[in-house]
Amino acid sequence: MTSIDHAKQSVRRRVWDLLEREGAAPTGVHGHIPDFTGKEDAAARLAELDVWKQARVIKCNPDRAQLPVRVRALKEGKLLYMAVPRLATPKPFYLLDPAVLTVPFETAATSTRAPEIAPTVGPDDMRPVDLIVCGSVAISRRDGVRVGKGAGYSDLEIALLTEAGLVTTNTAIATTIHQTQLLDEELPHASHDFTVDLAITPIEVLAYRPSRERPPGIIGKSLRRDQLDSIPVLHGTSWHTP
Template sequence: WFKVEAAAGSQKNNSNKAFDAAAFEAERLALDAESRRAMAEAAYPKAWKWVIRKRIWDVMEARNFANNPRPVHHRIPNFVGASVAAEKMRELDVFQVAQCVKVNPDSPQKQVRFLTLSDGKKLLTPQPRPRTGFFSVLDSNMLTLDTIKEACTSVGVAKHGQPIGLDKKIKVDLIVIGSVAVDPRTVQGIAELEYGMLRYMGAIDDSTPVVTSVHDCQLVDDIPVEKLLIHDVPVDIICTPTQVIFTNTFMPKPQPLQRCNLCTRIYWDKLSPEKLGQIRILREFKKRIEQETGQKLPTGPSEKLPPIAQRSRRG
C-alpha cells in the first residue's frame, strides 16, 4: 500500500538555500526507518500477502541472497544479481523501443534507472517527497554521465528531476515495478497507487507492458488468484538473474483511478489538514476525487507538526 509521509521540506523547493544532499539523505533514511516500523506494526500475521512476503524475506536473509540495505524485511529486497537482471531487461524489445520508462525508486531497480537514462530515454519515477508533484521526469539529454549516475538515486531525483502534476501530458511506454514475491501464474504486483495515478493522467493504458526484476527465490507458486483485487497490478514480464519469463497473463490491468477506487488506498483519515497543506499534489488529487465521486473524503484530526516538517513557502 501507499502511506503518505509528512516529510521534511525539500531544500530544492526553497529558493533561499542550496540543495543539501547530506541532509536530504539523512532525512530519507530516517523516514524509511519510520515507514518500515509502521509497516511492521500494521502487518497482520495471518494475512496471505504478509505470510508470503515474510517467507521470502526470511529466505533471502537466511541464504544471504540480499545486498544492503538489510535486513530486507518490510522493503523491496535489493537482491543479489539485480544488475544482471537489469541487463536482461535491457535486451527486451519493449525496453529497447521505449522512449519513456517509469521505474520504481527502490534499490534493486537502480541499474534499470541507470540503463534507462544512459540509453537516452526519459525516466519517470516517484518523487522522494511528494510535495509539488507525485512523479518526477528526468531527461537524459539534460544530464552528463556523472549526473546520470547521481540521478538514479533519491538525492539525484530531488536535484535533477522535474516534478509533474496530474495535468501533465506524458506517454509512458514501459512500467518497471519492484516486487517482494511474484507468481508467474497470477503475477501479482504491488505498485497500485502509482499505476492508478498514471492511468488517471492518461499516461498509460491496458497495452502498456509491466515488467519486474526479482531474484529467482522470489518466484512463488502459491499466490491465490481468487484473492487478488481489482487494484493488483499484473506483470507481463519477469526478469531474474538467470531467466526471462513472459507470463502471458490473463489478468486484466487496473482501470483508471476514478473507476476502480484506488483513492481508498490513501489513508485520508490519517492526513491532518496541516499535512495536506504541505503536499499540494494530494490536495489537488483529493479535490478532484471529491468532484468526480460527489463524496467528501475524510480528513484526519488537526495536529501541530514538528519543526522538521515545516518549510518556507514561495509566492
C-alpha cells in the same frame, strides 16, 4: 486488515526471511523492496528485450533494486519518470531527461540525488509511458500476480497515470527480481492490484498473458484514509466507485 492483507503479509515475511537466509539480499530487508543480489544481471536481461529497446519513455520505481534499470534507461537516451517517495509532493514524479542532466547518470538515478537535480511533474505535464518497471517482493510464477511491500504506492502510481491516459492496457509492466522471489503458487490479489507482464531475474525471463483485467484507474473504495490525507495529488478530488 482484510483477509487478503493478512495473506499478503504472510507471503512477504516468508520471502524476506528466505532472501536473508540465502544471502540473496542484505539483512534488514523486511519492510522493503529487496535490494537483491544480481540486480545488474536482471537489468541487463531486461535491456535485451524488444519491449525495452522500443521504449522511449519509462516509468520506474525509486528503489535501490531497480537502480541499474534507471541508469541503463538514461544511458540509452530514454526519458525516465521516477516516483517521488510516498507520492509526497503535489507533482509526484521526477523527470529525468538524459539530454539535460549535468551529473553522472549513476548519480542522477538515485533516490537521494534525484530530488536535488530533477524537476517534479504531474500527470498533466507527462508524456505517455511506453514501459513501466516496478519493484516487487513476490511474483507468482504461474500468472504474474505481484505482491509489493505493502504501502500501495506502486498501484496508486499506475492508477494515476491510467486516469490521465498515459498508461493503457498496451503499456507493458515489468519487474526485476531475484529467483527466490518467484513463487510457484497462487498469490493473494485485490481489485486494485496490477499484475506484471514480464518478470526478469538474473537467470531467466518470464512473460505472462494477462489473466486479469487491469484496474481502470483509481478505485475509490480501495483508498485508505491515510493515503487521502498524505498524498497531495489526491486532495480535492472525489474518487467515486461505480
